[in-house]
Amino acid sequence: MKPLEDYLIVDFSQFLSGPSASLKLADMGARVIKIEKPGTGDICRHLYTSNVILNGESSVFHAINRNKESFAADIKSENDKKLIWELVKKADVVMHNFRPGVMERLGFDYASVKAVNPSVVYGEISGYGNEGPWKDKPGQDLLLQSLSGLTWLSGNAGGPTPMGLSIIDMLAGNHLAQGILACLLRKTISGEGALVQVSMLESALDFQFEAITTYYYDGKLPERSERNNAHAYLGAPYGIYQTADGFMALAMGSIPQLGTLLSCDALLAYTDVAQAFHQRDEIKAILAVHLQTNTTQHWLQILQAADIWCAEVMNWDTLMQHDGFKVLDMIQEVQMNDGFKYRTTRSPIRMDNALFTSAKGSPKLGQDNDKIITELSK
Amino acid sequence: MMKPLEGLLVLEFSQFMAAPTAGLRLADLGARVIKIERPVKGEAGRQIAIRNIFVDGSSLVFHTINRNKESYAADLKDPEDLERIKKLIRQADVITHNFRPGVMEKIGLDYEAVKAINPRVVYGVVTGYGNKGPWVLRPGQDLLIQSLSGLAYLSDTNDAGPVPFGLATADMICGAHFVQGILAALIKRAKTNKGVLVEVSLLESTLDLQFEVITTYLNDGGKLPQRSSVKGNGHPYLSAPYGIYQTKDNYLSLAMGDLHKIGEAIGVNLSGYTEKTSWFDSRDEIMTQLTEQIKHKTTAEWLEILESAGIWCSEVLTYEQSLRHEGVNVLGMQQQVTLPDGGSLSTTRCPIRINGERLYSDVAAPRPGAQTESINHQFDLA
Numbered sequence: 001m002k003p004l005e006d007y008l009i010v011d012f013s014q015f016l017s018g019p020s021a022s023l024k025l026a027d028m029g030a031r032v033i034k035i036e037k038p039g040t041g042d043i044c045r046h047l048y049t050s051n052v053i054l055n056g057e058s059s060v061f062h063a064i065n066r067n068k069e070s071f072a073a074d075i076k077s078e079n080d081k082k083l084i085w086e087l088v089k090k091a092d093v094v095m096h097n098f099r100p101g102v103m104e105r106l107g108f109d110y111a112s113v114k115a116v117n118p119s120v121v122y123g124e125i126s127g128y129g130n131e132g133p134w135k136d137k138p139g140q141d142l143l144l145q146s147l148s149g150l151t152w153l154s155g156n157a158g159g160p161t162p163m164g165l166s167i168i169d170m171l172a173g174n175h176l177a178q179g180i181l182a183c184l185l186r187k188t189i190s191g192e193g194a195l196v197q198v199s200m201l202e203s204a205l206d207f208q209f210e211a212i213t214t215y216y217y218d219g220k221l222p223e224r225s226e227r228n229n230a231h232a233y234l235g236a237p238y239g240i241y242q243t244a245d246g247f248m249a250l251a252m253g254s255i256p257q258l259g260t261l262l263s264c265d266a267l268l269a270y271t272d273v274a275q276a277f278h279q280r281d282e283i284k285a286i287l288a289v290h291l292q293t294n295t296t297q298h299w300l301q302i303l304q305a306a307d308i309w310c311a312e313v314m315n316w317d318t319l320m321q322h323d324g325f326k327v328l329d330m331i332q333e334v335q336m337n338d339g340f341k342y343r344t345t346r347s348p349i350r351m352d353n354a355l356f357t358s359a360k361g362s363p364k365l366g367q368d369n370d371k372i373i374t375e376l377s378k
Numbered sequence: 379m380m381k382p383l384e385g386l387l388v389l390e391f392s393q394f395m396a397a398p399t400a401g402l403r404l405a406d407l408g409a410r411v412i413k414i415e416r417p418v419k420g421e422a423g424r425q426i427a428i429r430n431i432f433v434d435g436s437s438l439v440f441h442t443i444n445r446n447k448e449s450y451a452a453d454l455k456d457p458e459d460l461e462r463i464k465k466l467i468r469q470a471d472v473i474t475h476n477f478r479p480g481v482m483e484k485i486g487l488d489y490e491a492v493k494a495i496n497p498r499v500v501y502g503v504v505t506g507y508g509n510k511g512p513w514v515l516r517p518g519q520d521l522l523i524q525s526l527s528g529l530a531y532l533s534d535t536n537d538a539g540p541v542p543f544g545l546a547t548a549d550m551i552c553g554a555h556f557v558q559g560i561l562a563a564l565i566k567r568a569k570t571n572k573g574v575l576v577e578v579s580l581l582e583s584t585l586d587l588q589f590e591v592i593t594t595y596l597n598d599g600g601k602l603p604q605r606s607s608v609k610g611n612g613h614p615y616l617s618a619p620y621g622i623y624q625t626k627d628n629y630l631s632l633a634m635g636d637l638h639k640i641g642e643a644i645g646v647n648l649s650g651y652t653e654k655t656s657w658f659d660s661r662d663e664i665m666t667q668l669t670e671q672i673k674h675k676t677t678a679e680w681l682e683i684l685e686s687a688g689i690w691c692s693e694v695l696t697y698e699q700s701l702r703h704e705g706v707n708v709l710g711m712q713q714q715v716t717l718p719d720g721g722s723l724s725t726t727r728c729p730i731r732i733n734g735e736r737l738y739s740d741v742a743a744p745r746p747g748a749q750t751e752s753i754n755h756q757f758d759l760a
Contacts, residue, residue: 197727198730210439319527
């Protein structure tokens, strides 16, 4: 039995943040019904990445919205609105990621939903919260990275370097799922509903809580190393280095110890622990030259035998051929109603030694209308 | 306000980052979280510092992750201490650990053993790489996980080589999944009245973080991500202009949008790129043209032009600018915790709001064993 098996989630959200949260809940057993605009649907259906179109829609839409149903309904039509209200009345969770004020205009805001469904858990994601000078700005991942200070942590010293995926969307989605689950748990005990609110900006700040707490403490901005940077606040050797045949990550080790293990005499001079941070650029430069003189496997064998934290750097080709990946069973095949099959990842959570897998692919726009309307008329 | 997890007792045997960040989230949502730590020294994370900053004997990082928790000192190899811990487990709702496979079995607190003591326990485990396979005994460390998972090939330019995300991303995302697993398990327990085993790993979580782009890779014939060669590009799979550009005085972020409209607003003729597919295929060329033009005006000038045209853009802020900005201040994200010596420390709060309220707590991280006596007394352990 999956933990959320008898829960109904009515999901008005689009793009990534909200829908990634409902995917997590769907994989743990909830029934998720996407409410989509007739004709166009979730805008993500046509937000392509690298021009990849799968079965007529974007690959990322298929990744985010598998294991869900689609109910095409026009929120502005009275007739459709009635049907949505019927669904909302039965829902355990209602969620959306419209900009502040939009749901109030559409009529499905928390106060209105709560009036007909007092124990509902109502989740919403905004870009920047519901007040302040940024509240009407687009809640878009790169903008959030840029406004929250995140772009000064990755890459080598110099200009800003964004993290190359929609990290803030993902975090906000995870935080919303957490809040919804916490309130669903309380609902099992007290029957109480709740409003759960997350913003991408608060999620972006939470993600950086270590660095921001450090900034509050010493008032100093993060300083990335000139080369081989992996963390602005950590000393050498922390970083990724080129070897004779690839790249390797090196995450710890006292500098003289590394000098001995790697037969790199130039490192033996850095005997003071503080030097690993203050002189990290020159230490990293020495390591970078030295590690290119032999293969990744050569270095890893020496370092792993000495319990030094290190690893090869893989791309998805090499990773997916490795037994360390295969044993995880992380890839699943799903099938859409029209028979189209595609491969994607599964839920990252395991429970009672079982994986949360699901063979249900993403829904075609409105594919579940008939079934849902029949259910509602019963 | 009653917080949603009030009444829940969590015992945290976990150390370092991933699992303790989950404990922090549960604590902020109202659970009582007791860290079980070895006497005197406490968990190893107390000694792991960034910029060598220590507060009240433990690293500032430890304080950031472990505020709003209690500490109970126990030597799990000492039979008397272990008996006390078992008594405490009888009354717990959740226990978490992130030991490598085999360690809890040796101590006698593996899931089967704990379930025998407390049949309703939710038992949460964080590993680096899952519980079988060739990597299980490898250290579950953030940079190593990033490096193995392919994550290092998404940021910066194609000729930069692998570039990691510059903070403990694998730990953070895994901790976030751990919270969800634990809470869902508690919901399951409410129905079945039986214990539940919850497992997450840093590697699976970091793959999940990449689920959009991995799904694209799995269905586009296995093409590896191609980052743009233009510095500041924001995403290997997105079309021009997605990225950060240098201006006359600073930087400017440009998100996705109608390229023709963007070109027009910026003053670059991009009308030749008629097909939307060319916005991706020719992005280096397009972004180079934009780079040339954007450097001639200040960020403020560009924002005025672009925002009034409805183009998605923003300035690029440092902590100094961001954390003082009214847009951040209005969130009330900063909070103070009170240290045992009466001093205080500024940190961030929980990012989730419940019923319109922000969740604050002024309880600082505990000293090792700070609550041992009171817990012995309260739970009748001694």
